[in-house]
Amino acid sequence: MTQIEEPAPPPAASRSLTIAQLADLAGVSTATVSKVVNGRSEVAPDTRALVENLIREHGYRRRKRRLAPAPLLELVFHELLGAYALQIINGVAQVAREHRLAVVLSELQGRHTPGRGWIEDVLARRSTGVITVFSGLTDTQRVQLETRDIPLVVVDPTGDPGHRVPSVGAGNWNGGLSATRHLLSLGHRRIAVITGPARMLSSRARLDGYRAAMDAAGVPVDPELVREGDFNVEDGLAHALDLLRLPDRPTAIFACNDDQAVGVYQAADELGLRIPADLSVVGFDDLPEAGRAIPPLTTIRQPLAEMARAATRMVIALAQGDPLPQNRVELATDLVVRRSTAPPAA
Numbered sequence: 268m269t270q271i272e273e274p275a276p277p278p279a280a281s282r283s284l285t286i287a288q289l290a291d292l293a294g295v296s297t298a299t300v301s302k303v304v305n306g307r308s309e310v311a312p313d314t315r316a317l318v319e320n321l322i323r324e325h326g327y328r329r330r331k332r333r334l335a336p337a338p339l340l341e342l343v344f345h346e347l348l349g350a351y352a353l354q355i356i357n358g359v360a361q362v363a364r365e366h367r368l369a370v371v372l373s374e375l376q377g378r379h380t381p382g383r384g385w386i387e388d389v390l391a392r393r394s395t396g397v398i399t400v401f402s403g404l405t406d407t408q409r410v411q412l413e414t415r416d417i418p419l420v421v422v423d424p425t426g427d428p429g430h431r432v433p434s435v436g437a438g439n440w441n442g443g444l445s446a447t448r449h450l451l452s453l454g455h456r457r458i459a460v461i462t463g464p465a466r467m468l469s470s471r472a473r474l475d476g477y478r479a480a481m482d483a484a485g486v487p488v489d490p491e492l493v494r495e496g497d498f499n500v501e502d503g504l505a506h507a508l509d510l511l512r513l514p515d516r517p518t519a520i521f522a523c524n525d526d527q528a529v530g531v532y533q534a535a536d537e538l539g540l541r542i543p544a545d546l547s548v549v550g551f552d553d554l555p556e557a558g559r560a561i562p563p564l565t566t567i568r569q570p571l572a573e574m575a576r577a578a579t580r581m582v583i584a585l586a587q588g589d590p591l592p593q594n595r596v597e598l599a600t601d602l603v604v605r606r607s608t609a610p611p612a613a
Contacts, residue, residue, distance in 0.1 A: 283326030358575025396582035418585035442567040442600035443476020459492035459517035503530020519547040543609035563605035
């Protein structure tokens with residue numbers, strides 16, 4: 268007798284499961300799975316991880332029509348300091364108001380990845396979308412948002428966000444190129460650079476732009492003049508003091524953000540050097556303080572508020588089910604020449 272083979276069922280990963288089916292697989296109650304799905308905290312870590320793994324593997328199908336998301340946008344910073352954060356907040360808030368959305372601010376206290384408590388709160392609030400600034404999420408956290416239909420957009424990503432994660436950034440490479448070309452055009456050849464952390468995409472791009480400008484001008488890069496900082500005033504001060512005490516000190520310093528440039532100003536003052544007569548300085552960001560410095564700082568303008576507005580429009584479009592024309596948006600930077608740069612002293 269010929270045996271007729273039944274067609275194989277589709278792979279489990281292609282068939283999203285309901286809460287009841289997930290509960291059966293996990294060996295827990297439907298109430299427990301519901302708590303995990305909705306970001307409730309009263310679930311043991313091992314159980315939560317088991318359910319999240321099943322959701323990631325199989326997908327999650329709601330039996331009932333999905334509840335409308337809360338009219339909230341999550342805005343996440345690694346730290347809330349200074350004019351950089353304020354410009355981003357204002358840009359996000361402007362677009363959020365147009366769509367009658369409130370903004371929930373979270374600060375990671377210097378970390379670049381949120382902890383478990385943050386993701387649980389977001390899931391519990393059923394927010395419309397998430398915007399992270401100079402920070403990112405773990406793979407697990409991204410999947411948790413994705414399975415709950417909460418879109419994510421990254422502003423000024425610290426690393427390569429990948430093709431799946433929409434992001435908004437600035438022309439960091441071109442900014443580094445323009446800053447260095449400006450100093451070269453004034454006649455500087457001993458040009459130092461103080462970068463941000465090498466793990467950050469913007470730091471690497473600005474440094475690459477600096478190297479490209481030096482290479483195009485036929486000026487060798489002295490490794491002693493390349494310093495890695497952490498995008499703060501203290502690092503700018505410490506590295507500038509070290510650079511300016513070299514026997515053959517630089518005649519110009521490109522600081523890869525305006526805070527570091529402030530530290531360079533402090534170092535020059537401490538050593539009795541005049542800007543720009545003895546030292547030219549270029550920053551990056553064009554925060555309001557740059558124009559108020561003495562002398563006003565030559566810098567690269569990064570369109571922070573515009574970046575924030577673009578990211579907010581993207582996350583709202585995704586929440587409404589509209590496809591994005593492109594997943595990566597990069598806005599142009601511009602050189603703003605003020606009085607902190609001049610030809611080197613003869």
